[in-house]
Amino acid sequence: MRDAHGAGSDHGQLGDAVPDRAPAAPLAGSALDALPASRSPRARAARPAGGWWKATLGLAVFWLLAASPAFLNVGSYWLYLATLTLVYVLAAAGLNVILGYAGQISLAQGAFMGIGGYTVAILVAQHGWPMLAALAAGGFVGFGLGLLVGIPALRMNTHYLAMMTLGVEVVYLAVVTNQGGLTGGARGMSVPVGLRIGPLHLTSGFAYELFVAVVVTLVLGGLVFILRSPWGRAFKGIRENETRAAMLGVNIRAYKLMAFAIGCSVAAIGGGMITPLLGFVDPDTFGLGLSFQLLLMVVVGGRGRFEGAILGALLVTLLPQFLQATQNVYLLVFAALTILLLMYMPRGMVALLDWLWLKILRRPVPELTK
């Protein structure tokens, strides 16, 4: 610790030793040297109150929902939908790293899901790879291509970056449609349904859903690890004030690239779990609409907040199902609800969650609409 800052500094001595000094008291060197060395208590490193409670509660709710088909008698359609929702949770969380944390827009998230989907399809169906290895490979391919795309794309900002990533999406569609030998072209290719791990053969909808839930939990855990490290702080710093961050030593390009590639990699892992679910992949599976849908999930849920993307993914995938009672106007109703939500809760669904949480804790609640 002594040399943590170079220049042989031993500022650690200050710590809590001077708590009752008058605010503007001058800092006389000799006097401070005489102060006893003290370390700040570990507790001070904790996040704002309730962080761990919230995380534990969130994880419990997540798994309660994921495991609910075990004790609820749901049909195969709902199992399929639950699995798909889990995948979207993952892809939206990935986009949230890019958009919500690092503040960079990407309209290519659907394409990167597709890259994962096709990687798994090709490796499993054509080369006989085990599914898990193919899925991991999909994550790496997503990361690598994310870097490759990010190097030129992230030189741009805002709407230029949006157009650039939109271009990536178009290129993806062109490649998978035209490289018939590899991808089956416009007709697509079929993939073995479900998952085989050694003797285990998880083809039932519920078993596969549980597998997806495990992967989603692990990958989300990895994202939490990254976002709680100094990287997460650098991402946010770039979002909040790029110039100042650069002037404080943050290598803007390196961090932007990392955020982008991580988001792409997570999307690819998500996409890789969709192909064995459908047993099939074609260019329409991961179309342009998907990218916009993922963007909607992050914005509606609450960008820059971890639980935001998860909430958004749940809402955007499941709400239309409940709106089917309205039959052919359901899209209209859905769009209207989305617009109202964004108008009156610009911070997204997390604002509602925060509000509820503070109500439960009986703390003063902020206004929802700000």
Next chain:
Amino acid sequence: MSLLSAERAPSAAGSPAEPVLRSEGLHMRFGGVVALDGVDIDVPEGGILGLIGPNGSGKSTWVNCASGILRPTSGRITFHGRDVTGWAPHRMYRLGLGRTFQRLENFPDMSLLDNMLLSVQESQGSLASRLFRHTEHAERDRALSLLEFMGIAALKSERAGSLSYGQQKLADLAMALMANPKVVILDEPMAGVNPALIEQLVDRITELNANGTTFLIIEHNLDVVMELCGRLVVLDHGTKIAEGPPDEIQANEDVLEAYFGR
């Protein structure tokens, strides 16, 4: 005592007035506008240099070139004799150059403490090592002592954007100091700050300087400039029109003309 960065390795050349940061023939043009027209400035080690001049004279442009935000059209920037022209800001920072900005520049949606921690996290280790550095006790301690030094430690958990203007100015300086920079450039630190706080800022700067930090200060408040700076450089229309001790500059005809016209 090192909060204020006392222990510096003595510079190889040894001379106390050795320039730590220097520009030679610095030109910067934006299209047809010449913002800097061959400016030579030496920032002497251990001193407080004032950079003054009317609005639009090129002060901020010089600072932006020196700190790597702008790449000069021509000319050289050296740091401890090393050519650093066109280096990216984060590399200048790692060499030991800290700065604040004319406007408030912080991370409004992050806590004050996180603002401070971001200000130091890049000063050590590699990109990869930072992914695994989840406990930062030393950094936290330093951040809290600096906030204490500035008198705003009680606000550490507040959103930086919710602090008052003056508090953000103090935080700005604290952030620039986090990584123990050798040279700190302050771009109008007193602008819009109330008199009581100005006094506090002046005290802090004097004290930091006494402990070995070199300052370059752009400031329009001439009382502050006269009080703090051992030496002044005056820019006008992108050229250096005068340089010397404050009392000499005050009497300089060219300077008076630049400010007030004739």
